[in-house]
Amino acid sequence: MKFWNVNNVTNDEGELILYGEIRSNKPWWSEGQMITPEEFLKDMKTLRNKNKVTVRINSRGGDVFAAQAIFTHLKTLKAKVEIIIEGIAASAATIITCAGDTVKISPGSAFMIHNPSITVWDSFEAKDLEQLKEMLDSVKNCIIETYCTKTTLSKLELADMMDAETWLTGREAVEKGFCDELLEDTKVTNNILNNRMVLVNNVAHDLSGFKNMPVFEPVNIKQEPQDNQIGNAPANLTKENQNEGSSTMTLEEIKANHPQLVEQIKNEAKQEERERIKAIENISATIGKELVAKAKFEEPMDAKELAFQALQNQQQNASQFLTNLNEDAKNSGGDNVTAECKELDPEEQIKEKVSALSNALNKDKRRVK
Structure with missing residues (x-):
């Protein structure tokens, strides 16, 4: 299943929809098919000659290197890039938002930045772990540099926010400079499915890997149905799902x-x-x-x-x-055994040596009897 969808809106305008988890820069495997980075870039070719590209994001993040590749590709387009956050922009997804000439977000959306992490399954020495730490520190610095292209927050402020895994509402994301405009006429619907899943605008996000849970700012304006939702974002919202705030189904x-x-x-x-x-x-x-x-x-x-x-x-x-x-040593009674050593007098020692020599000679087969 693709995590992206590219649409031709008009001859001059294109659209990129990023809903769900951003997959690795390794082959993106799905049921019955192999999806590769090359396929993504092939789809993106249709946007090269557009004057405007709208990127709609509702993603918990994913692979930082895949996100960085998407960011770089968007920055190379000649088109004006408009980012619209339609639910969640978290983790690696926030890197992509920095590629927008303008970034718009609704008050009820959530925006989150945190430190990069890596999952490892192997045996490591201390020097190997030190190298992994250096790699993660380098990735963090690269992410901060990307954020600095959009926000005016200092690198120290950004580093502290990443350390704390900071969740922002749409309004706070604008105040911090990550986003440019607040979309007051839209509404984000969300439902808590269980302790680890949250359904935001009909996209399920697994948040079990995060330390904190997002905070959604309640809004009163109803969201109009959109025709550009892809397969993993069903559009058939029920009346119950459109109630203000969060509910549990x-x-x-x-x-x-x-x-x-x-x-x-x-x-x-x-x-x-x-x-x-x-x-x-x-x-x-x-x-x-x-x-x-x-x-x-x-x-x-x-x-x-x-x-x-x-x-x-x-x-x-x-x-x-x-x-x-x-226990075996105690039960054996070995602790109570003492060794006795009886010293022989000089005459007895001589007899012992003579007897030993005699026995040795008798056993020597080379002697002629």
């Missing part, structure tokens, strides 16, 4: 009102499960089969949790081994 209501969204979540869950099993397989050679099976099926855990559990088990086994060894 039951699972049956979600299935009935948003079948496409449910299918999207199921496909993403399948992919996450495949990746979880693959990561476990990569480290299973050093872990007992019973614990691996438990991690896969009985008490599902990811590779990181499995590795931690294996280390705990090894520590417990080593501790139990030492305990058993000490």
Whole structure:
């Protein structure tokens, strides 16, 4: 499933829609197809001769390098680029917003910046971790430089905001200089699906990887339905979903009102499960089969949790081994055994040496009897 959609609005105007997670610069895999960065750039060619390009964003972020590539491509267009944030612009998605000549956001949208992070599954020495830290610090500095092309906040202020994982409302994003204009005539609808998912303008965002939850500013003006929503953003809003503020829907209501969204979540869950099993397989050679099976099926855990559990088990086994060894030593009665050493007088020592020499000579087969 593509996370982008390119439309020709008129001969002079084009549109790029970025809804959902921004995928890696590696092959973007989806059910039944391979989507590559080259395909994205091929689609973007249709925007090269436009005088205006509108980019609509509703994304929790994703891969920082993919976002940086999109930012760079938008900056090379001869067209005037207008960014419209239609729900959430978080993490890597905020890098793309900086490519806009103008950036517009509704009061009820959310804008978030935070530090870059990386997930690793391997064994590392201290020097390897130091190199990873240097890499992440370098990426953070690059992101800050990108933000400085849009906002007048100092680099120190931006660094502090990233450290804290800062969520801003649309109004606050304008005040901080990330956005240029507040769209007072639009409304963002959002529903909390569970503790880790939030449905914003009919796009499901998994926020479990973030420390904080977004704050949406309530607005009173109804949002007009848009015809440019792509497959993973269904347009059939129910009356209940358009109520002011946030509400919680039951699972049956979600299935009935948003079948496409449910299918999207199921496909993403399948992919996450495949990746979880693959990561476990990569480290299973050093872990007992019973614990691996438990991690896969009985008490599902990811590779990181499995590795931690294996280390705990090894520590417990080593501790139990030492305990058993000490118990065996105590029960053997060895502590009560004392050694006696009787010293022979000189005459007895001579007899012992003569006897030993005699025995050695008798055993020598080369002697002629």
